[in-house]
Amino acid sequence: MSQDELLQEVTATDYKYGFYTDIETDRMDAGLNEDVIRRISAKKMEPQWMTEWRLEAYRIWLEMVEPEWANVNYQKVNFQAISYYAAPVKKQINSLDEVDPELLKTFEKLGISLNEQKRLSGVAMDIIVDSVSVATTFKKTLAEKGVIFCSMSEAIQEHPELVKKYLGTVIPRTDNYYAALNSAVFTDGSFCYIPKGVRCPMELSTYFRINEANTGQFERTLLVADEGSFVSYLEGCTAPQRDENQLHAAVVELVALDHAEIKYSTVQNWYPGDAEGKGGVYNFVTKRGICEAYAKISWTQVETGSAVTWKYPSCILKGDYSIGEFYSVALTNHHQQADTGTKMIHLGRNTKSTIISKGISAGQSHNSYRGLVRMGPRAENSRNFSQCDSLLMGDRCGAHTFPYIEVKNSTARTEHEATTSKIGEDQIFYCQQRGLNMEAAIALIINGYAKDVLNQLPMEFAVEAQKLLAISLEGSVG
Amino acid sequence: MLEIRELHASIGDKEILRGVNLTVKPGEVHAIMGPNGSGKSTLSSVIAGREEYQVTSGDVLWDGKSILELAPEERAHLGLFLGFQYPVEIPGVSVSNFVKTALNAVRAARGEEALDASSMLKKMREALQLLEMDKGFLSRSLNEGFSGGEKKRNEIFQMAMLEPRLAILDETDSGLDIDALRIVAQGVNGLRSAKASFVVITHYQRLLDYIIPDVVHVLLNGRIVKVGDKSLAYALEERGYDWIKKEVE
Numbered sequence: 031m032s033q034d035e036l037l038q039e040v041t042a043t044d045y046k047y048g049f050y051t052d053i054e055t056d057r058m059d060a061g062l063n064e065d066v067i068r069r070i071s072a073k074k075m076e077p078q079w080m081t082e083w084r085l086e087a088y089r090i091w092l093e094m095v096e097p098e099w100a101n102v103n104y105q106k107v108n109f110q111a112i113s114y115y116a117a118p119v120k121k122q123i124n125s126l127d128e129v130d131p132e133l134l135k136t137f138e139k140l141g142i143s144l145n146e147q148k149r150l151s152g153v154a155m156d157i158i159v160d161s162v163s164v165a166t167t168f169k170k171t172l173a174e175k176g177v178i179f180c181s182m183s184e185a186i187q188e189h190p191e192l193v194k195k196y197l198g199t200v201i202p203r204t205d206n207y208y209a210a211l212n213s214a215v216f217t218d219g220s221f222c223y224i225p226k227g228v229r230c231p232m233e234l235s236t237y238f239r240i241n242e243a244n245t246g247q248f249e250r251t252l253l254v255a256d257e258g259s260f261v262s263y264l265e266g267c268t269a270p271q272r273d274e275n276q277l278h279a280a281v282v283e284l285v286a287l288d289h290a291e292i293k294y295s296t297v298q299n300w301y302p303g304d305a306e307g308k309g310g311v312y313n314f315v316t317k318r319g320i321c322e323a324y325a326k327i328s329w330t331q332v333e334t335g336s337a338v339t340w341k342y343p344s345c346i347l348k349g350d351y352s353i354g355e356f357y358s359v360a361l362t363n364h365h366q367q368a369d370t371g372t373k374m375i376h377l378g379r380n381t382k383s384t385i386i387s388k389g390i391s392a393g394q395s396h397n398s399y400r401g402l403v404r405m406g407p408r409a410e411n412s413r414n415f416s417q418c419d420s421l422l423m424g425d426r427c428g429a430h431t432f433p434y435i436e437v438k439n440s441t442a443r444t445e446h447e448a449t450t451s452k453i454g455e456d457q458i459f460y461c462q463q464r465g466l467n468m469e470a471a472i473a474l475i476i477n478g479y480a481k482d483v484l485n486q487l488p489m490e491f492a493v494e495a496q497k498l499l500a501i502s503l504e505g506s507v508g
Numbered sequence: 509m510l511e512i513r514e515l516h517a518s519i520g521d522k523e524i525l526r527g528v529n530l531t532v533k534p535g536e537v538h539a540i541m542g543p544n545g546s547g548k549s550t551l552s553s554v555i556a557g558r559e560e561y562q563v564t565s566g567d568v569l570w571d572g573k574s575i576l577e578l579a580p581e582e583r584a585h586l587g588l589f590l591g592f593q594y595p596v597e598i599p600g601v602s603v604s605n606f607v608k609t610a611l612n613a614v615r616a617a618r619g620e621e622a623l624d625a626s627s628m629l630k631k632m633r634e635a636l637q638l639l640e641m642d643k644g645f646l647s648r649s650l651n652e653g654f655s656g657g658e659k660k661r662n663e664i665f666q667m668a669m670l671e672p673r674l675a676i677l678d679e680t681d682s683g684l685d686i687d688a689l690r691i692v693a694q695g696v697n698g699l700r701s702a703k704a705s706f707v708v709i710t711h712y713q714r715l716l717d718y719i720i721p722d723v724v725h726v727l728l729n730g731r732i733v734k735v736g737d738k739s740l741a742y743a744l745e746e747r748g749y750d751w752i753k754k755e756v757e
Contacts, residue, residue: 455559460596462580463556463589464610464666465617474609478600478649 058115064088067214070115074183074217077190087203087213094207100369101398101430104312104338107277114215114248171231177261178223179234182250185221192223196254200283200320200346208279209316216250216281224259224290233488235264249280255290255325262293264491276301277312278336284319284327288349291326292319295487296343297495299502300335305393307365310337317341323349323378330486332495333360333370334502342400344373347381347412354383357483359495361476361502362395362427371401371432376409376442385416388480391427392503398430405442414444421479422452423503473500509534509705510555510674515566517554524550526730527566532674535702539716539741540709542727543749548709549593551727552678556590557583585617587673591663591680597651603662604632604646607669614670635668639695657688664695671699676707681715693718713745726752 058069067088071081096106172179178189185193203213224230255261278300286292294317303310313336319327329343345354356372374383383403391397403414420429435444453475461471476499477484484492510532517525524547532538542548554561555568557580567574575583598606612622623631632646639661651659660680667675677696681689696706696719708719716724716738724741726734728749733756734740744752 454596456596457598459558459580460592460598461610463584463592464606464670465581465584465614466610467579467581467613470609470613474601474606475598478598481600 058113060113061110062088062112062114062215066114070215070217073115074186076183076186079190079194080186083198083203084214087210088215090203091207091210091214094210096207100340101396101400101432102338102340102367102369104367107312109211112277115217175228175231176225177228177230178221180221182216182219182221182252185252189221189223192254193221193252196252196283196285197250198283200285200318201281201316206316208314209281212248212250212279212281212316216248219250219252219280221251222253222261222263224255224261226256227258228256229259230261233262233264247276247278247280249282251280251282252285253283253292253294254285255287255292257287258289259287260291260293262488263295264488265294265296265298276310277314279314280316282315282317282343284317286319286321286325286327286352288322289324290322291328293328294319294330294343295491296329296331296333297487297491297498298331298333298335298339299498301337302335302362302364302366303337305364307337307394310366311335312337313339313341315341317343318346318373319344319354320346321349321352321354321381324351325349326353326355328353328355328357328486329372330357330483331359331370332480332483332487332498333358333368334498336368337366339366339368339370341368341370342372344375345383346375346377347383347409348377349381350378351380352378353381355486356383356385356387357486358386359388359390359480359483359499360397360399361390361499362392362397363502364393364395366393366395368396369398369400371399373402373404374414375402375404375406376412376414377406379408379410379412381409381412383414385414385418386482387416387418388483389418389420389429390423390476390479390499390503391420391429392423394426396428396430398432400432400434402434402436403444403446404435405437405439405444407438409439410441412439412442414442416444416446418446418448419479420448420450421476422450469500472503476500476503509571510707511569511572512555513567513569515551515554515568516564517550517561518564519550519561523564524561524730525554528727528730528732530707530725530732532705532707534673534705535700536722537700537706537708537719539719539721539724540707540727540732541711541713541724541741541744544711546727547730548727549678550730552590552676552707552709555583555676556580556588581613581617584670585614587671589667589670589672589675591660591667591675591677593678593680593682595651595654595659595663597649597654599649599652601650602647603650603665606650607632607666610666611669631669635665638668638698639665640691641665656683657685660684660688660692661695664692668695668699671704673703674705674707675699676709678709679711680708681710681712689715690718713741716741728752728756 064085067084068081071084201209203210222234253263284292284294300311300313321327327345333339343356347354354374360368360370362368371387372385385401387399389397389399399418405412418431422429429450431448433446437444457475458468458471461474477496484495487495512528512530515525515528528551540548550561554563563576568576570586608628615622636643641661680692721738724736724738725732734752
């Protein structure tokens with residue numbers, strides 16, 4: 031087999047999670063205007079201030095222009111063709127027995143059956159299916175510690191003071207086109223509050239899933255870690271196979287108060303489109319955290335899905351001695367396009383940030399790292415270290431790096447390292463000679479390459495991510 | 509156990525092996541010597557199953573059966589090991605993880621169970637000892653930042669772990685100082701048995717001071733032109749290859 035055939039075989043793979051769950055949904059007609067927003071707000075029985083907040087966001091959005099600076103090409107979204115609300119009809123869930131059996135089957139196909147998840151290592155999950163939470167477990171254990179972990183809709187009802195205080199403070203409605211849109215039409219998401227000095231007793235986990243055809247998914251997530259607290263949050267995503275592109279524009283805001291630490295891990299494997307580049311999810315996400323003094327936010331992401339990805343989990347290091355970290359593996363295959371990276375905004379003194387980005391491009395895909403490191407005038411003795419590596423498979427894919435560095439304080443230091451490499455025929459042959467077949471060889475090489483990032487993930491997530499990387503590249507799907 | 513019959517192989521349009529014959533019996537050590545470009549590395553690559561070489565005629569038999577249609581890993585599963593002249597780096601993959609993955613892949617292919625952690629560790633310790641290597645070696649990234657000597661020792665370490673029936677060592681001695689050479693030879697000699705065979709490919713006679721071959725072959729322009737015992741190696745060392753070239757003509 032020649033190198034080309036080899037790569038052809040290895041990179042030709044089907045999406046494992048392409049199925050559609052047939053559950054009843056309550057769905058709004060396509061289209062967007064103030065009336066639609068009022069109806070969303072009404073359906074969710076929101077207070078007046080929330081409705082006004084959304085309408086204001088909508089008006090801001092109307093004034094904005096869709097951004098085009100990212101290194102991606104795609105068919106523009108028709109915002110009037112999207113339905114902005116879809117909720118499973120059977121909503122009131124008290125136990126797993128009441129969950130739609132079709133839905134449970136879906137989760138089983140994903141290998142994350144709730145029953146299993148419940149038994150497994152104390153992971154509490156807030157599951158979002160088409161914008162509405164249908165099950166939350168382990169709430170009691172969390173409540174004992176004073177931890178609030180619920181859907182955003184519930185938080186608006188039950189904890190309006192917290193939502194009001196923090197919503198939109200890290201990512202204002204004016205931030206960007208998609209953040210404004212999300213602020214106007216978000217239907218659900220997760221809310222989490224860790225009280226002062228509390229170490230969250232378990233990893234909090236949410237599995238998002240886009241299910242209804244043509245339903246834009248606009249989650250809103252807000253995590254607040256009060257002074258001296260710690261939380262580790264896991265977000266995993268899969269979407270069933272669709273021909274039309276689906277828009278996904280989430281907003282995730284993290285607030286780490288003095289001495290608090292937030293670890294936010296994502297494994298994203300939404301439908302990337304087929305081998306010809308047809309279909310797939312548009313993933314235009316805004317994720318940002320703010321660190322007060324001595325606080326730390328660590329983003330870890332493994333991105334293997336979506337047709338177009340546009341995502342920059344960032345940290346504003348506002349407080350002195352605060353720390354920001356970004357660990358990323360982005361894998362693209364076939365015709366996927368990813369423009370992803372981070373922004374580290376150093377405002378406080380003695381702030382520190384680390385960026386480790388590992389891109390893997392296969393097929394005819396394009397993979398870009400885009401990162402900004404900004405040292406503000408007050409950021410004395412602040413440091414950044416960035417490492418951006420690209421791995422290419424075959425000669426039809428592309429890897430791009432766009433690092434931006436701005437330093438306004440002479441005592442601040444930044445370092446940037448970058449490498450580009452190819453999986454060599456030599457490496458594969460070497461592994462084969464030792465008894466590994468080609469797929470095992472590629473999986474081994476890829477996982478070795480991504481090790482620095484995978485090591486940052488919680489154990490069970492790391493195993494899942496390793497498999498996902500292998501599956502995304504292998505010719506046979508298990 | 510290995511029999512090569514009238515093997516012709518080429519890369520692109522260029523014929524490199526032009527009728528090689530070689531028979532290796534269980535327990536034997538064969539040395540293949542020859543000047544640069546004589547086809548030594550091509551021979552080892554073809555036996556191991558590298559794709560870019562085309563076998564145009566002849567055959568390679570393993571226990572009497574042709575292995576030319578087998579994938580490289582299938583040949584490895586039979587018990588074929590190639591010690592690389594230039595071992596590749598695999599960043600982020602530790603030596604122990606790599607060897608464990610390889611050994612268990614071979615075992616699985618043979619219908620054997622994966623080795624449990626303590627047996628695996630014990631085996632690794634023994635192999636390390638044989639090669640006078642430190643335990644810290646196991647957690648290093650495979651060949652990354654290794655010195656020339658470390659790379660070659662790592663090859664022999666893997667060989668000791670995989671316990672092949674036939675090991676081809678492709679210029680394992682090149683780039684080694686005398687101490688490393690001694691340790692590598694010690695590793696090979698420690699693995700010699702009535703069942704294990706070796707084909708040692710080398711430029712120089714000096715390795716053969718430590719690994720005493722049963723048969724010495726001289727490869728020239730893609731053909732084995734002379735076969736002898738250990739003394740042939742000394743003759744080559746002393747007189748070079750020109751006299752053989754003349755003899756052949």
